[in-house]
Amino acid sequence: MIKEMIVKQSELETLSKEELARAAAALFPAAFGQKPRLDHLQDPENWGSTTFVQVKAASQEVLTPAVYGQAIGQVVGSAVRDAEDRLAGKIQQIAQEVTALGVSANLALKGVSDLTDAARPPLDEVEGLVRNAVAAAFKPLQESLNAAPAEIQRQVVEASPRELKSVEEVFDLPGEKGEVEVWGPRGEIDPDYIFNPQLLRMALKALELRDNFWLFGERGTGKTQFAMQLAARLGRKIFRVSFDRTMERLDFLGGGGVENGDTVGVWQDGVVLLAMRTPGAICLLDEVARGKPEYLVALNALLEPGGTYTIPITGEVVNRAPGMIFIAADNTDGNGDETGRYTNANQMDSSFLDRFAFSEEVLFLPVQQEVDLLIRKGADPALAKKLVDMINVCRAKVGAVDGPVEPPSLRQVMAFVRYYGSDTDEMVFKRTIINKSSSMSAEALLQIFTSQWEV
Ligand SMILES: Nc1ncnc2c1ncn2[C@@H]1O[C@H](COP(=O)(O)OP(=O)(O)OP(=O)(O)O)[C@@H](O)[C@H]1O
Ligand SMILES: [Mg+2]
Numbered sequence: 001m002i003k004e005m006i007v008k009q010s011e012l013e014t015l016s017k018e019e020l021a022r023a024a025a026a027l028f029p030a031a032f033g034q035k036p037r038l039d040h041l042q043d044p045e046n047w048g049s050t051t052f053v054q055v056k057a058a059s060q061e062v063l064t065p066a067v068y069g070q071a072i073g074q075v076v077g078s079a080v081r082d083a084e085d086r087l088a089g090k091i092q093q094i095a096q097e098v099t100a101l102g103v104s105a106n107l108a109l110k111g112v113s114d115l116t117d118a119a120r121p122p123l124d125e126v127e128g129l130v131r132n133a134v135a136a137a138f139k140p141l142q143e144s145l146n147a148a149p150a151e152i153q154r155q156v157v158e159a160s161p162r163e164l165k166s167v168e169e170v171f172d173l174p175g176e177k178g179e180v181e182v183w184g185p186r187g188e189i190d191p192d193y194i195f196n197p198q199l200l201r202m203a204l205k206a207l208e209l210r211d212n213f214w215l216f217g218e219r220g221t222g223k224t225q226f227a228m229q230l231a232a233r234l235g236r237k238i239f240r241v242s243f244d245r246t247m248e249r250l251d252f253l254g255g256g257g258v259e260n261g262d263t264v265g266v267w268q269d270g271v272v273l274l275a276m277r278t279p280g281a282i283c284l285l286d287e288v289a290r291g292k293p294e295y296l297v298a299l300n301a302l303l304e305p306g307g308t309y310t311i312p313i314t315g316e317v318v319n320r321a322p323g324m325i326f327i328a329a330d331n332t333d334g335n336g337d338e339t340g341r342y343t344n345a346n347q348m349d350s351s352f353l354d355r356f357a358f359s360e361e362v363l364f365l366p367v368q369q370e371v372d373l374l375i376r377k378g379a380d381p382a383l384a385k386k387l388v389d390m391i392n393v394c395r396a397k398v399g400a401v402d403g404p405v406e407p408p409s410l411r412q413v414m415a416f417v418r419y420y421g422s423d424t425d426e427m428v429f430k431r432t433i434i435n436k437s438s439s440m441s442a443e444a445l446l447q448i449f450t451s452q453w454e455v
Helices: 004-005 017-031 038-042 044-048 052-060 065-119 122-146 150-159 195-210 223-234 250-252 272-277 293-303 367-376 382-395 409-421 427-432 439-453
Strands: 163-164 179-182 213-216 238-242 254-259 263-269 282-285 309-310 317-319 324-330 358-361
Touching: 179 195, 179 223, 195 213, 195 223, 195 324, 195 358, 213 223, 223 238, 223 282, 223 324, 238 272, 250 254, 250 272, 250 293, 272 293, 272 317, 293 309, 293 324, 324 427, 367 382, 367 409, 382 409, 382 439, 409 427, 427 439
Parallel strands: 213 324, 213 358, 238 282, 282 324
Antiparallel strands: 163 179, 254 263, 309 317
């Protein structure tokens, strides 16, 4: 109705200012035949529209700037709201599209993974196949190498790449002289393991001469770890057999399937034979005096420098690979236990013992090194020093009338440090050291503890 009034030019003059203002506000949108757009209003080209010109003419004459501004404000406000609406609509549309895309991408991925799951055999099967294929490819080479005379084997291994490095660098022993062959990438290294330089020199000499050797000593003095860490640092493969009295020849050498008492089927190498076949390997015969002497004698032929083993089922002759040596580790030196503390340690056959070039006693760490080790394991320096001092009094009194029958081990001392603070010091000492020692030591250990600890 207002629109019609305004369109008739003659009637414009009869309208009051207020009516004109309302007419102008209402007519801006209508003037463009669509929802008003800010750019439309600002563009003088659009001002050619009859209605617009009429309204403009009328309003310029009769409207104050304030009323005119209000009319414009309404149009602009409406344009902004419209733009916001459209923008919100667009955002929602985009969000929907993204969601739809995500859903279809997930579907596609699931489809692919269903497909590959269906087509893919289990992972260990694949690994097994790869391992078998590699083993099969190398078997002829391995066999001809095993069958080759020792001199040729030696040459093959000598020719294989080994790096000469300084002992100082390989064993983190500043000032230590000499060089050593490193066979491959380092194994699992315990950065806290402290090498006794004297023992290390003997061991490196034995490796150079391809000699076996025997380590003996108190429990927890680091015999097992010495062999493991030696191998790890030199990049040599380590094969460890832990002996006990139930262990039979088949357990360490190998065997085939047994049916009705007969050995049948495929031969499976035991740990010792695997080591025999591996150039540069260290075979650790751990707790070896716990093994039965009559079974251990079967190792005699292997322990010799040109050692061989003939596999009973197949007749295959396995030569001791170049650079491979045996290290025996035990609490005893193989001549039985005189202390009565290692009841399962056997007297070894002397022909077996004779095949180890030397026997070396592994002792507890010197005081300062034990203190440093405990600090590295988390002990407060003052506590570490006090503990090692007290433990060394216990160790010094072993065998004395008022002393314990066995010294506290490094394992026990490290356990004390781990549990320190969980109870009174005396209770921690009882749990980690006294209760783990023979009952004959208990009184002496407690007495030393009470006299030394609080001083
Ligand atoms: N020299 C050392 N430096 C650092 N840690 C050591 C050292 N000696 C022993 N240890 C630590 O003490 C623990 C016992 O060592 P290991 O098992 O080698 O002793 P062992 O002499 O073989 O004992 P057992 O006679 O009971 O078999 C290990 O946790 C080892 O890391
Ligand atoms: Mg050991």
